[in-house]
Amino acid sequence: MEEKPILQVENLCLEREGRSILRNVNLTVTTGQVFGLLGRNGSGKSSLAYTLMGCAGYTPSGGRIVFDGQDITRLSITDRARRGLTLAWQDPARFEGMKVRDYLSLGAKDTSEARLHEVLEAVALTPSAYLERMVNDALSGGERKRIELAAVYAMSPRLAILDEPDSGIDVLSLDDMIRLIRRLADEGTTVLLITHRDEMLPVADVAALMCAGEIVRVGDPAAVRRHYAQRCRPCAVAEPVEEVDDGYERL
């Protein structure tokens, strides 16, 4: 299979309220990959996700985002989504008066009953118990999270950014999440998996480590995970980690 880049992030910088949030971020995600982006809370992972998606307040101060060979840095969220890029929010929005059925159908090419059942079952939810429920506060955080992932799966996007898909989901359900991510990739969706839990990394083909708005390592997920466990977990402050000459590729 040809390793064609679907996402190239080049020297991306973001400033908010006078603070530097992303510092010359460079990333290349290849079509069909599960790319794991690991980092502690506050390291800039979600900010990168919002910037890639084009959210308000996350206009880069420098650098560019190339999606499938086209510069999308200045495109709207809608235009990015219509090109096949989407985001599953870490803390998904609630929608008063909108049924799960309708939410899953947004942006989905196939809205058949069978497909809606399939996407809910993929996140271990019983379709008959959820399709007619509202996407509102009556759902628990974990249920809402699963429905968000089901909605992304229903879209069959070309690139799905999953921002902390495991947060709010009990440990026993991590396997469900990992299966879903694998399934997305197997069905042609490239996945940018953002997480602070290194247990999620085995699902990734490639991983990067983010610290204080910078990508500090890219390479084999096992090696990135090991580095994270040894160097980042004990680190008390969210500052860039020192480069360690342990054979990993330094970007």
Next chain:
Amino acid sequence: MATSDFEAILKAYERSGGNPHFLKSPKVASLVISGNQVLGANQVPGVQILPEALEHGVRVRVIVEPGVQLGVPAHLCFGVIPAEGLQEIQAEFEIGEGAHAEFIAHCTFPNAINVRHVMQGLVHVGRNAHMKYSETHYHGDEGGVQVIPKARITVEQGGHYISEFALTTGRVGKLDWDYQVDVAAGGVAELVTKAYGRDDDVISVKETIRLNGEGARGLAKARIAVRDRATSEVMGITEGNAPLTRGHVDCIEIVRDEAVAHATPVVRVTDSRAYVTHEAAIGTVDKKGLETLMARGLDEDEAVDVIIRGMLQ
């Protein structure tokens, strides 16, 4: 009856969300009025519908006899098909003691350029009787409708009155809504009003619930969205005038573009054992919700519409 008029109003009725089948069924109590013409009035056992044509509208008495349990809702259709016109409806509802009745009404003005619809309602809900009145309006796409519904409702001891009003499709034009309910001991009143204004629509909603008898309960709820240059003014008033009354005013408005929204919740308590609360919120569409829908491929206008329609469900 002019068949073509009847068919025209049925089409308009359907467009406003109604099911014409109910207006044709002899088993369903129904009333069809176009302008000042009574095109149909079907009575069922225990329910009298007594219309009378006026110069510019219709006077109608609806009587549900005591103890009658209306299994299928009565269907009412009021409309003006021409682009211009005045329609005055004088409606009296008498729900007898212990009776249960539901009414589904559609008011439709699909071609309106300059139509004025005035409704004066007088409703009496007897002891332990239940009445639900769901009303959906469709005013077409031109905004040339002025709708002025005024109603005075009395709910006797143990009675229930629920009003649901929706004007969420097409333009509003000008809406001047004023409902007042007096609730006796153990009675319940719920007023729910939903409207979506665009362009230069003007929405004014005043809901008043007076809880006058011990243990009476009331809810005045409004869900309003305005965009473009539309304006809305919502006043929800609940009074606790007797011991152990419970009341709540709940108003949420979404405002976009250059639209302007006002909300005034008013609570008055004249008995120390009454408990009346209120909440009112006006804001724009939730940013994360908007961006989530845009990340599914909807453009901003579509996403706003989806969120507003959800709130108005």
